Amino acid sequence: MKMPSIRVFIITAMLSVLTPIAMVAQNVMPRPSQMEKKDGILRIDSSFTISVHGQQKLEALAERTLVRLQKLTGIPLSTKASKNPRTTLEMVCDKYDEKPQLFNTDESYMLAVTSEGAQLKAATRQGILRGIETFLQLVGRDASGFYVTSMNVNDSPRFQWRGLHIDACRHWMPVDVIKRNLDGMALVKMNVLHWHLSEDQGFRVESKRFPKLHEMGSDGNYYTQDQVREIVAYAAERGIRVVPEFDMPGHTSAWFVGYPEIASAPGPYQIVRKWGVFDASMDPTREETYKFLDDFIREMSKLFPDEYFHIGGDEVTGKHWDQNSAIQEFKRKNSIADNHALQAYFNKRILAILKKHGKKMIGWDEIFHPDLPKDIVVHSWRGQKYLAKSAEQGYQGILSAGFYLDHIKTAAFHYAVDPIDSTIGALSAEAQSKILGGEACMWAEYVSPENVDSRIWPRAAAIAERLWSRATVRDVDEMYRRLEIVSKHLETVGLTHRTSYAQMLERIAGSNDYAPLKVLCDVVEPVKNYDRGRTRPHTQFTPLNRLVDAARPESDAAREFNRLVDEYLTGKISNARMNTLNETLSLWKGNHARMESLLSGNFLMGDIDSLSRDLSDVAVIAAKLVEVLDSRTVLTDGQRTLYTKVLERAEKQRAALLLMIVPSVKKMYSVALQ
C-alpha cells in the first residue's frame, strides 16, 4: 500500500442537508404556497414521537417517517407510532383511501410547528405524505442540537399531474432503480410514475396471456407480475400513481419477435439494438390485432390499477403500412385519407377497448385528432403551443416538451418551462383547467442503472418545483441554492446520483488516486440534445462506463466559475473571491500534468487526453487574461492568434464531452480584446 498522497482537491461547495442556519425554513423544495415563520423552535431529540389521529392506518407512514428522521439526524428513535396522545408530531387525517388514487386527489396540508410540538393536518393520506416531506426538509441544527423552526405552512399543488417518466426499455432498469426513484419522487412531491414498458428495444412486463412477449422480447430483463404489483404498492404507499405505457402501434419491434402475426410486415423480427425511429408497426386493419390487444389490455388493466393507460402513439413512420397491399386496400375501402387518419382509426378502436376495461387513454401528441373524443389526455413532447391548441379545443393535456432530462440541459432551462406559457398567447381559464401538469422524461438510450439517478437528479427536483409551486416562484439563483440542499437530501432516501459519480470515476481511473480526473470531470458536461448519437455508433450493448457517462449533466463548478468571471469583469469581485478565482485557475493549470499517469494505457479514457490538456491550456490563457486586464495592457498579436486557436479547439466536443469553462474564458478574452 502506498502512502496517502496529497492532492489538491476541488470540493464543490455544498450546503449540508441539515443546514446550521436560521434560514433552514427557506430550504424547502418545492417551495410551499404559504409559510409563516413564528418565534421559537421545536427541539428534536431521542424523545421525538409521532401519533396518528383519525386514521390508525397511517401508523406505517409514521414509522417510516421516524426511520427517516433517525437516518437524517443519527438520533435513535423508537420507530413505532406512539399511543400517547401528546407527541412531538401529530398527524391528523380524516380520510384514508385505500383504493387506487385518482389524479385529482386533494394533496393539500397544513403544518403548524410550535416549541411544544407540531401538528400536520390533511384531508387525505396524500396530503399527510406531502406535509411529511416538508417537515423533514425543515429539520435544521443550531449550536445545541437539531430542531424545526416554529411556523405555519399552508400548502397545495399548482398542478395535479407531476410526473416522472422512466424508460425501462432501451436500457433495463431493475426493480431497485424504480423503487429508489419513487422515494426520490415522493421527496419532491411528484405523484405520477409514467413507466415506459415496451419499445423496439425491449418488452419489459411478464404477460401470462402472451408469454412470448417477455420471453422473446426482453433478453430475460422484464418485471414479473409480482414485481409490478410490488412497485405499484410501493408507489401507492408514497402517494404516487403508476401509469404504464405500452407504446403502439409503432415502437413495437420487441412485441413482434414473439408475435409477428400482429405486425404490418411479415418478419421475422429481432429485438432492435440500435437507437432511432423504426418502421415496425402493428397492423391496424386486421381484427386479430384488436383481439390480441383486447386480451392484452384486459390482463394489464388488472395489473395496473391506475385509471389512466398510456398508449404512446408516437413516431409511426407508416412505411410498413405503405408497403402492405392489404392495408392500402383497407384504407381505400374505408376512405381513410392518410396514415395519420389510419392511426386515428386505430386509436379509436383502442379507446373502445380501454373503456371496456375501465381505463382512460393518454398518448403522445400524435394521438390528437379531431376524430377522437374529449376525454383523452394529450401528452405533449412537441411544446406548449400544441398543448395550448388541444386545450383550447377541450382536450386535457400534460407537458413534457422542455422536460426531457436526456437532452442534458441545465436545471435552469427546465425551470423556465411552464405548462401554461403566457408568452405564446393568453389561454382561456377553461383551457388552462385542461392543462393537468407535466412530466420529466428519462429516455434511456444513454443511461444504465449505474448512472440513471445522476441524469434524473437533482434536475427533476427543479421540474417538480415548477409543477408544484406557484407560477411566480421563478428565482433561478434561489432555485440552485435549494437544489443543492435537496440533492443531498435525495441521497438519504437511497438515490445514488452523488455516490455513483465517485465510484464511476474511480473505475475509470483504475488507479489509486482519481482526484485529477474528478477535477476534469467537474468542469465538463455531456453533449446536448441528440448529439451523442452522432459521436460514435451506440447500441444497447455499448458499455456506458466512460467519462461522458460519469460526467454530471450540469457542471456546478463551471457555473460557479462563470459567476466568478462575471464578478471579476464587472469589477465587483471581493479579495476572497479573487483568491478563489486565482486558486481555481492554478489548480486547472497543473491538472493535466497530474492526469498523465491516469491517461496512460487506459482504455476507458479514449479522447480524454486532449480534453485534459485543453483544460490546463485554457486555464493558462485565463490567468494570462487576468494579468492583462489587471495591468490594462494589450495582448500581443502572437497571443491573439494563439488564444483564438486554443479557445476554438477547446470548445469543440471530444469523447462526447464539452469543456464548460470555455464560454467564460471567451467572455474574458473578448473584454481583453476591446
Place this chain on the structure above:
Amino acid sequence: MKMPSIRVFIITAMLSVLTPIAMVAQNVMPRPSQMEKKDGILRIDSSFTISVHGQQKLEALAERTLVRLQKLTGIPLSTKASKNPRTTLEMVCDKYDEKPQLFNTDESYMLAVTSEGAQLKAATRQGILRGIETFLQLVGRDASGFYVTSMNVNDSPRFQWRGLHIDACRHWMPVDVIKRNLDGMALVKMNVLHWHLSEDQGFRVESKRFPKLHEMGSDGNYYTQDQVREIVAYAAERGIRVVPEFDMPGHTSAWFVGYPEIASAPGPYQIVRKWGVFDASMDPTREETYKFLDDFIREMSKLFPDEYFHIGGDEVTGKHWDQNSAIQEFKRKNSIADNHALQAYFNKRILAILKKHGKKMIGWDEIFHPDLPKDIVVHSWRGQKYLAKSAEQGYQGILSAGFYLDHIKTAAFHYAVDPIDSTIGALSAEAQSKILGGEACMWAEYVSPENVDSRIWPRAAAIAERLWSRATVRDVDEMYRRLEIVSKHLETVGLTHRTSYAQMLERIAGSNDYAPLKVLCDVVEPVKNYDRGRTRPHTQFTPLNRLVDAARPESDAAREFNRLVDEYLTGKISNARMNTLNETLSLWKGNHARMESLLSGNFLMGDIDSLSRDLSDVAVIAAKLVEVLDSRTVLTDGQRTLYTKVLERAEKQRAALLLMIVPSVKKMYSVALQ
C-alpha cells in the same frame, strides 16, 4: 452558492477494485488453496455469457453473477443464463440440494480459465457459489479492456464453520442491514450468520405463540416471521446458514416484560436501556418455564431450518437465583451444588427440548459442563485454551475470542488469531477435528444501521481469510494489500462502510466543506475494548452521530504514516517517500486552522477542538524532529519539556478517540533523544 473552495485533501491510497496490473490473480481474498497461472487471458466484453450444466436451477445464480459482472465493469450484458452450450463461463454442478444446508456441506470447487472460456466445477451449489466469488475477484483490466488471466484454481475451505455474528438487539438492525451483510459474507466465502435475536435490551422476532415477547419487548423493532423467512431464503441462496440465538437463561429482561412468570424474580420488568450484565434470569426450577420454552422452541424451530440452535447461556449472574427461596429449596432437594450446576441442569432440560424439535445445541463457553453430552457445540468467547480443552474432551467447538469486532482492534490483530493455536500446546488430530471454525462477532452497544457496516467491514474479511485459507497464509502486509481491494469490492454488493464515512462526516461538519474534518478523522480511532463505556454514560437512546461513530476502527493513514516513519528512522526512505512524509506533516500542521470554523458552535463536535489542536501540534513536533535528526543537532531542554508534555497529552483519549499518529512521533522523539 459559494465557489468551490480549494482545499488540500488527503486521498487514502487505494487500489481500484479492478486493478490494472498483471498481479490481479493475487488479489483474491480469502486466498485460494491452489492457484496456477497460465499463459493468455480471457477477454470480458458484452458477449460474455454463462451457461449451466447439470442443474438448471443454478440459472438464477448465473443471472445474479451476470448482474454483478455488469455492475463491476459497466458493460451491459444479457443477464439471462445462455442456452448455448458454448459460453464464456460454464457452471458445472452435479448436485443441487434445496434442503437446508448442513454445516459440513462440500464447498470445494475447481475453476479453469483459458483464453477460450472458463469452466467452474463443483459437486454442490455451495462450491459453485464460492467459485463465482473467486471468478469475480479475478476480473482485471489492461490497456484494451477487462479480462481474467488464464489459470487453474483448486480450492476448498480449511474450516467448515465461518461465521459472522450480528447482534440485532442492543441496537436494532433492519432487514436491509442484514441482507447487505449477507452479500458481504458471501463475497468473502463466509457461511454462517449467527443472528443474535434476544437480549436484555430487546426481543427481535415475532412470536405468534407468545406475542407479548415482540409486542412488549421490542419497541416495535422486530423481524416479522415473513421477514425471517425472507432472510433465511436470502442467506440460503448465497450458501449461508442462519443460526438463531435466543440467549437463555440470562440476558432475558426483554422476554420478561411480557412474560414475568418465567423469571426468577417477581418483576415487573422493563426493556433495559443501559449496557452491561444484568441479573434477570429464567427460573430453571419451575416446569412452567420448560413448558413455555418447549412451545417457543417448537415455533422457532420451524421458522429457522438450520440444524443448530444457539441458546447463548453466557453471563448468568445467579443473583436472582440466590434471592429466590424456592430456587434455593430446589437446589437443596436435588443436591445441585452451585449455580453453574443449576445452569447445567437447565441446559440438559433445554437440550432435550431441542432434540425433540430436531435441533442441535450450541452455546457460549459457559454451557460446557461434564453433565452435558458430546454432541453440543461450545462457542468460545474466552479463548483458544478453553476451546482446546473442550475439544480434547470430545466436544465440538468454534472460536470467537479474538474475533470481537466491537473491540475495535486492527485487522492484523484478528488475522493473527487461529482457532487451532499451536502456541498453547499441540492438539491431537482427533481434537483438531472437533474445532469447526470461528465467528466474527459484532456486538451492538455502539453501532447503528448507519455505521455497523464500517465496524464489520473490511476487518471481517481478514477473519474470513483466516477461516477459509490455509494456516500458512499469514503475511500481514500482503493481507492489508488485498484487504483494501476487497473493501472496495464489498461496496459493489451494497455495503456502506466507505460511503457512510463521508456522509457521517458531512453531517457532523454541518457545513460546505468537511475536508479538514476528514483529515482529522482519517488519523483517529475509537477507543479499544470496553473503554468507550467508561467515557460517558451511554444508553440505547444515545445518538451515535459523533466523530467516534464515524471514525474507522483502524486508521489506514496512521498505519501508513508509521511505515513512513520507520523507513525514515532506518534511513531507507526514498526521496519521493520523504516528500510524502513532509507534505503529510505540512497538511496536518495547518489542519487545525482549517478546522476552526467547523468547530465553532457545533454540538456534534464536543471535545474535538483539543484533539484537532493536538494533531497540528504533534505534526509541528514531528517536523521539528525531522529537522533535528537530519541536522544531527540536539534538542534544547525547553523543547524536551514541551514535547514530552504535548505528546503525553496527545496520546490521551478525547471524545472516545485516540490520535493514532502519536506512537510513531514518540518513536522519532526517542531516537532524537539518544
